[in-house]
Amino acid sequence: MADPKPRVALIGCGLISLYHLRAWRAVGADVVAVCDLEGDKAKARAAEFGIGRVYTKATDMFADGGFDIVDIAASVDAHAPMARLAADSGVHVMVQKPMCATVAEARQLVDDIGDRVRFMVHENYRFRPHYMTVRRWIDEGRIGKVRHAAISCRGSGLCEREGTVPFLIERQPYLKGFQRNLVFETMIHHLDVLRCLVGSLHVVAARLGRLAKDLPGEDTAAILMEGPNGLIATADGSLCAPGYPQLHGDRLEVIGTAGTIIMDLNRVYIVGRETETVEEVDLLGRYQECFDTAMRAFVDGLRTGQPFETDRLDNIQTLELMESVYRAAGAEVAA
Template identity: 50%
Template sequence: MASNKLRVAIAGAGAISQFHLIGWQAQADVEIVGICDPDKDKAHARGEAFGISRVFADMAEMLDETQPDAVDIITPVGSHARLVRIAADKGVHAMCQKPMTPTVAEAEALIADVGERVRFMVHENYRFRPHYAELAQRMQDGEVGRLRHARMTVRASAVWDYEGKEPFLLGRQPYLTDFRRLLVFEVLIHHLDALRAIIGEMDVVSATLDRINPALKGEDVALIQLRAENGALVVIDADIAAPGHPPLPTDRLELLGDADTLIYDRDRITLLSQPDAVSQHDLTANYQACFTGAVTDFTEGLRSGRKFQTDRLDNLKTLRLMESIYRAAGVEV
């Protein structure tokens, strides 16, 4: 970078882009030099809302015209590889939304093509959620002793709700109806990455997937069993077609060790040996905080040269874990 001020371009003006842009507004010495979207009206609307004067329909043109240091790619997964390659060819550092690519093979090819020409991070933000970051730190501090068992439960009415009520996720992202890999690929990939940050690497033992909403092509229920490197049994029980539950996934994670048990339940963390010492979290604030945290990690990594927490090589491990679940469930990847 030519100066301390970081010049950043934004590719994609969909629903999630507002959370990225709020994260960018929180950074010091950052200038958003342009925003693009094939739907230029969307790009204009986001530009007006966030004070971005230069609006484009094409990312390559935007990079040529604005000469940014970095680009934040907030587009559908099928476009990520092409756009990251365009950025790398122009010497522009890139952060792209998760999943990096639809398949591990495509991710490996993309990583090989980009090489070390530019810095490349995946915006996988769950490990930046304050409650998950706290759990990771407390596990590193040894509060439960040696982990023996972990169970994560995920519930939402995201794709199936009470009669006459549009499910939140399908209303916001209707294209998800056609995803042949849905719950694990689109939602649980976040939880897998958070679990990796909290308890370390895992291998898939078994997986069973199901579908409640008949309009979907992919799964909305999953039961997954994994084994951590230290031998601990890890179970994920997820259902995002659960009427009456909140529209966004709510999580419960039990971390059972040989010395104590740490429980995260929706908005609070409790160590069972200290039941009155509850760590309370504001989930609405935490939702934005994880976007801001990922953007901050990218910004500080570019400035300092240190490794991003969700560097493309680290994120590749999460992609491989996700794909292993589908293979275990007998789903073609």
């Protein structure tokens, strides 16, 4: 990309689009158009960020052109058709996770687009500041060679609330129709983080549970995985955990040959050296950072030609890990 100020179009103006638009502004990009099937949402985001072009049909937006990048932050069913439309128009693609609903669909999409345009998946958890601290400490050799990892998430967002729907259903109504919920929608992030920290993994066993009322998808999960050289990793979570915040928090433990890192919500430290090593992260105050980092990596990759860390081929490996959880738990996975 020779243009020092990339021109971006955004598809999908829901909750997460706020952070995407802030990030594009932070990296110096010019968002020239927004699109959403619900015109009022698109108009509201356009007014908020001073964006001149508003669409309800992506075909019209691509026909008018005038942008180098499309940021697809719409629902998962829209990811593949919008990415194909972008590739046909010669526009580089950033798509919100998960790339597609199934591995088979993702592989077909990657094959269809090929190398016609650059293609990155917006998998931002590995760029969150507390996880970045863990990554940095591992890279610095503070705990030696990694031998075991355990990650968990806990939240009360699907607990019953008297007189109204659970918090996460109010916030994300589409979850009411998800046959696959916790692992597909949330813990896919945690699986990606584990891959990033310890390398390739495969699922040995998994169990899924449904504790919330009247929801088809799982809200509780326990996953056992193996990695290189006998490494064992576990991931477990629940969104029906009374007493925890409505938006889930995470805990991570990484055991190495020379030490153990613990990330407990916003605190990161080395066991036995808490006083000298502890770092605390303002998770709410720094929430925007992972979006800024992802967009900056995308723009830098376009300018330099270097591979994206969360390239579509890398993300297929995360999708494969996610899908194998459902297989291990005995849940049907579409071909």
